[in-house]
Each structure stands twice: as structure tokens, then as C-alpha cells.
Amino acid sequence: MKIDRRNFLTLGGSLVAGGVVGTTLSPLPWKLMDDAAIWTQNWSWTPVPTDGKVSYENTVCTLCPGRCGISVRKVASRAIKIEGRKDFPVNKGGICILGLSGLQLLYGPTRVKTPLMKTGNGTFKTISWDEAIESVSAKLNELRSSGKSDSVAFLSDSDQGVTAGLIKRFLKAYGSPNFISEATFKDAYKLALKKMQGIDAEANFDIDNADYVLSFGSGIIEGWESPVRMIKANSALKTRKAKLCQIEPRLSMTAAKADKWLPVVPGTEKELALALIHVILKKSLYNKDFVARNTVGLDKLTQLTDSFSPEKVSGITGIKPEDIMALAADFARASHPIAICGKGQGNTPESMTQIMAVHTLNTLVGNINKKGGVFTVSLPDYVTWDQPEMDETGTTGNSKDRIDGAGKGQYKDTMSLAHRLAGIVNAQGKNPVEALFVSGSNPLYTFTDSIAVKKAFEKIPFIVSFSSFMDETAKMASIILPNHTNLERFEDVIVSTEAGKSAIGLAKPVVDPRFDTKPTGDALILIAKALEGSVAEAFSWESFEACLEETLGDKWEELKENGFLENADSAIASNNKIDFSALTDNGLAAIEGDTANFPLTLIPYDSLRLAHMNIGSPPFLIKTVEDTVLKGNDILVEINPKTAGKLNLSEGKYAKLKTPKGTVNVKVHLFEGIMPGVIAMARGLGHTAYDDYLAGKGVNFNELIGPVEDPASGLDISWGIRANLTKA
Amino acid sequence: MSASDDNVKDVPSDNHEEGHGNGSIGFVILFFVVGLIGSLLTGWVLFPKLLYSQKEQPIDFNHQIHMDAVSDGCESCHFFREDGSFSGVPTIAQCIECHEEAQTEDPNEIKLVQEYIANGEEVPWLVYARQPDCVFFSHAAHKEMDCTTCHGDIGHSENLKTYEENRLTGYSRDIWGHNIGGFKKNTWDRMKMDDCAECHERETGSKGPCFQCHK
Numbered sequence: 031m032k033i034d035r036r037n038f039l040t041l042g043g044s045l046v047a048g049g050v051v052g053t054t055l056s057p058l059p060w061k062l063m064d065d066a067a068i069w070t071q072n073w074s075w076t077p078v079p080t081d082g083k084v085s086y087e088n089t090v091c092t093l094c095p096g097r098c099g100i101s102v103r104k105v106a107s108r109a110i111k112i113e114g115r116k117d118f119p120v121n122k123g124g125i126c127i128l129g130l131s132g133l134q135l136l137y138g139p140t141r142v143k144t145p146l147m148k149t150g151n152g153t154f155k156t157i158s159w160d161e162a163i164e165s166v167s168a169k170l171n172e173l174r175s176s177g178k179s180d181s182v183a184f185l186s187d188s189d190q191g192v193t194a195g196l197i198k199r200f201l202k203a204y205g206s207p208n209f210i211s212e213a214t215f216k217d218a219y220k221l222a223l224k225k226m227q228g229i230d231a232e233a234n235f236d237i238d239n240a241d242y243v244l245s246f247g248s249g250i251i252e253g254w255e256s257p258v259r260m261i262k263a264n265s266a267l268k269t270r271k272a273k274l275c276q277i278e279p280r281l282s283m284t285a286a287k288a289d290k291w292l293p294v295v296p297g298t299e300k301e302l303a304l305a306l307i308h309v310i311l312k313k314s315l316y317n318k319d320f321v322a323r324n325t326v327g328l329d330k331l332t333q334l335t336d337s338f339s340p341e342k343v344s345g346i347t348g349i350k351p352e353d354i355m356a357l358a359a360d361f362a363r364a365s366h367p368i369a370i371c372g373k374g375q376g377n378t379p380e381s382m383t384q385i386m387a388v389h390t391l392n393t394l395v396g397n398i399n400k401k402g403g404v405f406t407v408s409l410p411d412y413v414t415w416d417q418p419e420m421d422e423t424g425t426t427g428n429s430k431d432r433i434d435g436a437g438k439g440q441y442k443d444t445m446s447l448a449h450r451l452a453g454i455v456n457a458q459g460k461n462p463v464e465a466l467f468v469s470g471s472n473p474l475y476t477f478t479d480s481i482a483v484k485k486a487f488e489k490i491p492f493i494v495s496f497s498s499f500m501d502e503t504a505k506m507a508s509i510i511l512p513n514h515t516n517l518e519r520f521e522d523v524i525v526s527t528e529a530g531k532s533a534i535g536l537a538k539p540v541v542d543p544r545f546d547t548k549p550t551g552d553a554l555i556l557i558a559k560a561l562e563g564s565v566a567e568a569f570s571w572e573s574f575e576a577c578l579e580e581t582l583g584d585k586w587e588e589l590k591e592n593g594f595l596e597n598a599d600s601a602i603a604s605n606n607k608i609d610f611s612a613l614t615d616n617g618l619a620a621i622e623g624d625t626a627n628f629p630l631t632l633i634p635y636d637s638l639r640l641a642h643m644n645i646g647s648p649p650f651l652i653k654t655v656e657d658t659v660l661k662g663n664d665i666l667v668e669i670n671p672k673t674a675g676k677l678n679l680s681e682g683k684y685a686k687l688k689t690p691k692g693t694v695n696v697k698v699h700l701f702e703g704i705m706p707g708v709i710a711m712a713r714g715l716g717h718t719a720y721d722d723y724l725a726g727k728g729v730n731f732n733e734l735i736g737p738v739e740d741p742a743s744g745l746d747i748s749w750g751i752r753a754n755l756t757k758a
Numbered sequence: 759m760s761a762s763d764d765n766v767k768d769v770p771s772d773n774h775e776e777g778h779g780n781g782s783i784g785f786v787i788l789f790f791v792v793g794l795i796g797s798l799l800t801g802w803v804l805f806p807k808l809l810y811s812q813k814e815q816p817i818d819f820n821h822q823i824h825m826d827a828v829s830d831g832c833e834s835c836h837f838f839r840e841d842g843s844f845s846g847v848p849t850i851a852q853c854i855e856c857h858e859e860a861q862t863e864d865p866n867e868i869k870l871v872q873e874y875i876a877n878g879e880e881v882p883w884l885v886y887a888r889q890p891d892c893v894f895f896s897h898a899a900h901k902e903m904d905c906t907t908c909h910g911d912i913g914h915s916e917n918l919k920t921y922e923e924n925r926l927t928g929y930s931r932d933i934w935g936h937n938i939g940g941f942k943k944n945t946w947d948r949m950k951m952d953d954c955a956e957c958h959e960r961e962t963g964s965k966g967p968c969f970q971c972h973k
Binding site for chain 1: 782785786787789790791792793794795796797798800801802805809843890891892924926927928929934938939940
């Protein structure tokens with residue numbers, strides 16, 4: 031047969047056809063398909079868990095003030111899971127979503143990997159630790175030698191523990207009174223105890239054993255105090271058939287799970303508390319024996335609350351007089367009642383009147399330092415170093431006034447007024463802050479009126495950030511000295527547990543540091559050693575770890591081994607009487623904005639699914655946020671359908687939200703669970719820093735409000751602002 | 759095909775017209791059969807030879823001798839840890855317990871002692887039963903079963919067979935089974951998902967949810 035084109039195609043076709051049939055009947059394609067699937071799992075870039083020995087290492091989570099014990103599961107040297115530690119007194123095996131996501135902070139892309147220095151064009155360049163310490167100490171030496179040591183300020187998220195102790199010591203030796211720490215409602219409560227009873231004590235709320243909880247807006251299951259401990263305590267309330275009454279303008283998760291929810295006009299919680307005192311006194315429902323033995327000033331209290339009759343207060347708060355009377359009776363007649371305050375997660379202070387009214391309620395029912403009540407606890411104080419030797423510059427610098435005005439005059443008991451920083455720097459005249467150090471804090475995001483804070487930071491010539499992450503504040507820094515993350519460093523913490531007990535906890539490294547970072551304590555010691563004058567002498571420690579070991583003394587080994595050490599005698603047995611006359615009222619809380627231009631009240635709400643303090647939410651958290659809170663990149667503002675109807679707003683539509691501080695675009699979410707006339711939005715969104723999972727999503731609530739000072743404490747008690755919402 | 763086409767084509771070979779037709783069909787069948795047989799041979803014979811590389815174990819371990827020497831069967835060396843996890847292939851630390859020094863003149867034992875025990879190095883055993891990372895298998899949950907059900911009678915073997923590594927996946931041929939067509943005679947001939955499911959369905963009434971094994 032002659033092979034021509036036609037034959038070639040025919041025969042070639044039959045060969046191929048035979049091949050296809052044969053191949054189909056052979057295992058080749060099927061086996062290859064299976065193998066190809068497995069092959070794709072073995073690509074070098076496919077994430078595969080490390081193979082190796084499995085181990086668990088215990089530490090303490092320091093991502094929020096809750097301080098849970100955690101157990102980190104590791105395979106070889108990689109941390110792969112964070113679990114709650116079962117034998118830890120705070121969380122007893124539980125863990126919250128932020129703690130659980132801690133690995134995304136450790137291994138995520140937002141870490142600052144080496145010391146960085148800002149260049150002329152606004153970008154950062156990598157520098158070595160030696161260069162970084164040299165630059166910082168040169169600046170500090172320059173300021174010190176020109177007599178401006180008090181122009182250095184240090185902003186810290188906490189004033190407890192060895193790192194904060196080192197910062198305070200550093201400033202003292204250097205010659206600056208400006209150690210500024212952020213305050214929460216707990217700090218305000220501490221201040222109230224000082225004013226009412228003259229004691230230095232922290233309040234510990236034993237929800238775990240109470241049988242009636244009267245909560246003035248505290249998000250018991252939304253991260254208030256210690257999130258895991260409180261969620262467990264709330265479950266225990268249900269098991270014990272104890273009652274929870276939630277007073278707040280919005281149906282929060284806590285309100286939804288409460289036995290009773292009383293929506294109150296925002297900002298009038300203290301009037302309600304005073305009315306409850308009024309009823310308890312008028313009806314003689316208080317614990318007379320306890321009050322007689324432990325208090326003074328009952329007559330003053332009667333006088334003060336005389337005008338807060340349920341009828342009158344009903345008009346202010348929107349709660350019916352009979353409800354106020356029933357509430358007072360329920361509270362006073364319970365055997366272990368407790369009143370608590372601190373809105374949402376309690377990360378912002380409350381007014382002295384509010385806190386003292388709450389403490390007065392607890393005192394009237396005699397539930398102080400008793401199971402199920404408020405314990406006044408003396409926290410373990412182990413940072414007991416000798417005072418540093420001071421040279422002349424140091425002494426002169428320390429004798430100057432603090433820039434924030436705390437610690438003297440009417441605010442003599444207030445430690446810090448951090449919110450004033452922006453106002454002071456932005457004020458006309460000379461900027462008093464030449465250098466600002468920021469540790470564990472992200473003021474550009476967390477401070478109210480964050481736009482003004484940014485403006486202030488632009489004016490401060492030298493900013494040093496110790497952040498582990500490239501957050502909003504770190505982006506503004508002249509130099510970043512990155513701290514290890516919480517899973518890479520030692521950190522001593524103080525934890526509160528049930529029934530007024532407390533303990534020292536020690537967070538310890540569970541993985542080797544991933545990058546060229548150093549604990550802030552180490553960086554401080556290095557800077558101090560490079561300084562002139564008496565500063566170096568005040569820092570004789572070799573390293574932060576050596577300092578911790580020396581400071582904790584005989585507790586160190588046990589802490590390293592166990593992770594915590596219970597504090598045997600924490601409840602304060604003070605003979606000081608509780609003075610009711612400390613409770614004064616300054617009238618209705620004013621918030622910024624006039625009712626004509628801003629007919630609505632904007633309040634924030636907190637959620638366990640969004641971190642809103644110094645830590646940015648890792649991707650796990652953002653993924654759990656409902657689309658009634660954040661849809662795409664748009665934040666939703668909750669509004670009652672009745673109010674929305676009047677304003678011609680409808681579900682899911684864009685709207686313009688305007689407050690005296692700024693205007694933003696939002697979407698509308700109709701929610702029956704919010705009082706008419708009030709609108710609410712989530713805190714924790716609107717970051718401009720961090721990764722793509724967080725940056726650019728929603729609006730930062732703090733941009734829309736400004737600080738509101740409590741006349742009694744000076745603290746920023748801003749809880750909302752007047753606002754207007756119009757169709758976009 | 760149109761008539762005019764035939765005419766054009768057939769003009770030069772008029773006298774072979776019939777022969778051409780028959781021969782053409784014959785050739786078509788022949789080529790088809792060649793293709794068929796060729797691909798069948800490729801798929802069934804050549805393909806497995808190309809797919810798997812042959813590797814020898816670092817030491818030719820004799821299970822039988824060890825089985826005679828121990829009292830607790832397989833679990834003497836392949837034991838459950840206190841936390842319930844399975845130890846799998848013994849580590850050098852276990853070998854040292856008996857073989858700190860060579861007890862015989864067997865070249866395999868001498869190699870173990872000199873190359874691995876003396877240097878404290880692990881023997882890089884090639885594991886026939888290694889499953890992909892996406893498979894979670896708990897030995898503890900299958901404790902009641904005989905080892906042989908899945909692993910065959912390896913406990914009484916005197917030599918380790920050649921390890922055939924799948925060039926694409928890196929896993930042993932024993933997972934798919936020696937038969938490239940996937941046919942099996944014994945329960946231990948294959949260790950693919952269908953084999954797990956087959957037993958699960960028989961023993962528990964259900965193949966089980968995905969998450970049971972793919973965690």
C-alpha cells in the first residue's frame with residue numbers, strides 16, 4: 031500500500047485511536063491523576079505542618095489585661111496552636127479568640143524585624159542595634175546636657191511590672207517626671223477607693239460567686255475585665271440561677287443574655303445609680319450593721335441623693351419609676367448582690383461619680399470583701415529597688431511639673447492624664463515634648479480624637495517606638511526598637527482571680543525570637559548604659575532577664591517552673607472607714623456637639639471579635655466579624671428603625687456620619703436593639719496600619735470623638751458624642 | 759465521500775481498486791491493534807517501571823530474629839506512648855538498649871553499630887506505610903485490630919524488601935499497592951482511602967465523615 035497523505039491520516043488516526051482505547055484501559059491515566067493530586071500537596075510552597083516532636087509549653091497571654099494562662103503546642107521548634115491552660119487560676123482551660131489567634135501575630139507579616147530609622151524621605155532604613163542605641167542615646171545626651179531632660183516623655187500602656195518599673199527608674203535617673211500611662215476603668219476605680227477609703231487597692235469583682243449582678247453597661251461576655259474568666263463566671267450565674275440585670279442603651283450580647291435589660295439614655299447611668307441609692311436609703315433596705323461599722327457620711331449621702339427620686343430620674347434616664355424601685359429592691363434583697371461598671375470592655379475610665387455611686391451601692395448592701403462582692407485587693411509589690419542616685423540634672427528635671435498636670439492640685443491622686451498629650455503639643459507656643467518614647471501603646475489609634483493626636487505626633491521632633499508591629503504609632507516614629515512578641519519574651523504580670531485572690535504570673539518565651547528584636551527592658555538597659563551622668567549607674571543589670579530574676583528573688587524559680595504564684599494575703603484588711611461624703615455629683619454629663627446640628631448620640635460598642643486597644647486584630651478575628659458590623663470595607667452604624675424612618679435611611683444604604691470631630695461614610699444597619707435617637711458603631715476598625723486583612727476596613731471610632739475630662743479625676747471619660755446621620 | 763472524489767483518487771490505481779479497499783481496512787485494524795497493545799503495555803508494564811524508583815533500606819532489618827527475642831510481639835518495639843500516641847519506627851535510642859555493641863558478626867548489625875549507634879545518628883529508614891500529611895491516622899483508635907490487617911505479616915519477614923518510591927509523590931508503592939491496576943487480594947495489599955473506607959463501612963456502617971481522617 032502506497033502511503034499518501036490520506037492513508038497516513040487514516041492509519042495514524044487508527045494508531046492514536048488504539049492508543050487512546052488502550053491507555054483508557056490501562057491504569058496509567060487514573061494512577062497519574064491520583065499521583066498528580068498528591069504531587070501538588072508536596073510543592074515546596076504548599077504549607078505543610080512541621081514534622082517533629084510534639085511538646086507543650088506554658089506561658090501567660092499578655093495580649094489583653096485579662097492575663098490567661100496558655101499552653102502552646104509546638105512541633106519541633108514551631109508553635110502551632112495556642113490552648114487555654116487548665117490549671118491556671120484565671121481562665122481554667124478557656125481561651126478567647128484573640129489569645130487563640132496569637133500565632134498570627136507571631137508569624138504574621140506586620141512584624142518589625144530589625145531596628146529601623148526614619149530617613150529624610152519618610153521611609154525606614156534598617157539599622158543595627160548598636161547604631162539604634164547610639165542614635166537614641168546621642169539624642170538623650172544632647173537634651174540632657176542642654177538642661178531639657180524634662181522634655182522627654184514616656185508613654186506606656188501599663189504602670190505595673192518590671193518593664194514599667196524600669197521605665198520609671200530610667201526617667202527618674204535621667205531627670206524627667208513624665209512617665210505617662212494609659213488609664214482604664216480599673217484605674218479610675220482605684221482612684222475612687224483612694225478617695226473614699228484612703229487605701230491603695232485595686233477592685234476585684236467576684237461575679238463568680240454573686241447571686242445578683244447589676245451591671246452598668248459592662249460587657250461581661252464581651253471582654254470586660256478578664257474575658258475568659260468573666261464568660262465562665264457568666265455561665266456559672268446561669269447554673270446557680272443567679273440574676274443579671276444589664277443597664278445600657280444597646281442590646282449588647284451581655285444584655286441579650288441577661289435576665290433583665292433596661293435601656294438607659296446614654297450618659298445617665300450615674301443618675302440611675304444615685305436613684306437606686308435614694309430608694310435603698312428611703313426604704314431602709316441597706317445593711318445597717320455593715321454601714322454602721324464600716325462607713326461614715328451616711329447623712330451626706332442621704333442629702334446628696336435626696337433629689338434623685340425615681341420619678342425625677344425616670345425623666346432623665348428613660349426608665350420607669352416602678353422599674354427603678356423594683357431594681358433597687360431586687361438588688362438590696364439579694365444575698366450576694368454586686369454592682370459593676372466600666373462600659374463595654376472597661377478599657378476607658380468612668381466618671382468618679384459613677385464609680386463612687388457603684389461602690390456606694392456595694393457598700394450599702396454590705397458586700398465588700400465578701401464572697402460574691404467587691405474585694406479591695408492589695409496587689410503584690412515586688413518591684414522594690416533602691417532609689418537611683420541622682421545627679422544635679424536628674425534632681426532638677428524631676429522637680430519640674432509633669433506636662434500632663436497629673437499628680438498635683440485637684441488631680442493629686444491621678445497618676446497620668448495621657449489623653450492631654452495631644453492638646454499640650456498642639457497648643458500655641460512652644461512644644462514641651464522634645465522626645466517621646468512609646469511602649470506597648472498605640473496612641474495614634476487608641477486615643478480619642480486620633481486626628482489631633484496624629485497632628486501632635488507630627489510636631490514631636492523625636493519619637494521612639496518599641497512596638498513589635500508596624501502599627502499607626504510606629505509608622506510615625508523616628509526610630510523603632512522592636513520588642514519581642516508576647517510568645518518570645520519574659521514578662522511579669524499581676525492577675526486577679528475569683529474571690530479577691532491575686533497572683534503573680536510570668537510570661538516566658540515559648541519560641542526562639544524570629545527576628546532581630548530585643549525585649550524593651552533590654553533596650554532600656556542598653557540606652558541607660560550609653561548615657562552620661564548618673565543614669566548608667568542606676569542600671570547595673572546585665573540584661574532584662576537578670577533584672578527580672580533579681581527582682582523576683584526567691585519567686586523566680588517557681589514562677590519559671592509554674593508560670594504563676596498565688597498571692598496569699600491579697601485582700602486589704604483596712605480599718606479605714608468608707609466615706610460616703612466623697613461622692614459628689616457634677617450634674618448631667620455633657621458631651622460635645624449641639625442638639626440642633628447633631629440630633630443623635632453616637633456611642634461605641636465592644637466585641638470580643640475585634641481588638642480595639644494596642645493590639646490590632648489578627649485575620650482570624652476579622653473573619654468572624656458579622657456583616658452587620660463590617661461589610662466589605664464599609665462599617666455599619668446601628669440605628670433604631672423608628673429613628674431611621676424619620677431620617678429616611680434604610681438598611682444597607684450609604685449614609686454620611688457627622689460629628690463635631692469629623693465626617694465619614696458609613697452604611698446603615700437597622701437594629702431594634704438600640705434606643706431611638708442613639709446610634710452605635712464598633713470599636714476596633716478603621717486601622718491605617720497593619721496588614722491587608724485589617725488596614726482600610728471601616729472607620730476608627732476614636733476619629734469621631736474627642737476627650738471629655740472628668741472634673742473629679744481629670745481622666746478622659748469620653749463615652750460618646752453628638753452626631754448626625756444623613757442620606758449619602 | 760463523494761463519487762467525484764473517489765474518481766480523482768482512484769484514477770492512477772484502477773486495477774487495484776478492490777485490493778486497496780480490503781488492504782486499507784486491514785491496515786486500519788492493524789494500526790489500531792498496534793496502538794492498543796502498545797498503550798496497554800505502556801500502561802500496565804512500562805509505566806510502573808518508570809513511575810517507581812528502587813531504593814534499598816540503609817540496613818536490611820530482620821523482623822523474625824527480633825520477634826523471637828522479644829516477649830510482647832510487635833508492641834515490644836512499636837509501642838504506644840503514655841499519652842496514647844504511637845511511637846512508629848523505633849529511634850536509635852531504642853536500638854542502643856540491646857545493640858550498644860554488636861552481638862553477632864552480621865554485617866547489618868555491624869553497620870548499625872558503627873555507622874549509626876556510634877555517631878548517635880538516626881537510621882534513615884524508608885517507611886513503607888507513610889501516608890501523606892493530609893491524612894490523620896490514629897493507631898490508638900485501631901488498637902484492637904491485628905497489625906497484619908494493614909501491614910501484612912512483616913513481623914515474620916527475614917529481609918526488608920526494596921523500597922519503591924513513587925517519583926511523583928515521594929510515597930511508597932505500598933500505599934497504592936503493588937498491583938498497578940489497584941487490585942488486591944489481601945487487606946494489607948493497599949492503604950488508599952478506599953481501603954480505609956471499605957473497612958470503616960463494614961465495621962461501623964459508614965465510611966465516616968471527611969474530617970475523621972482529613973483534619
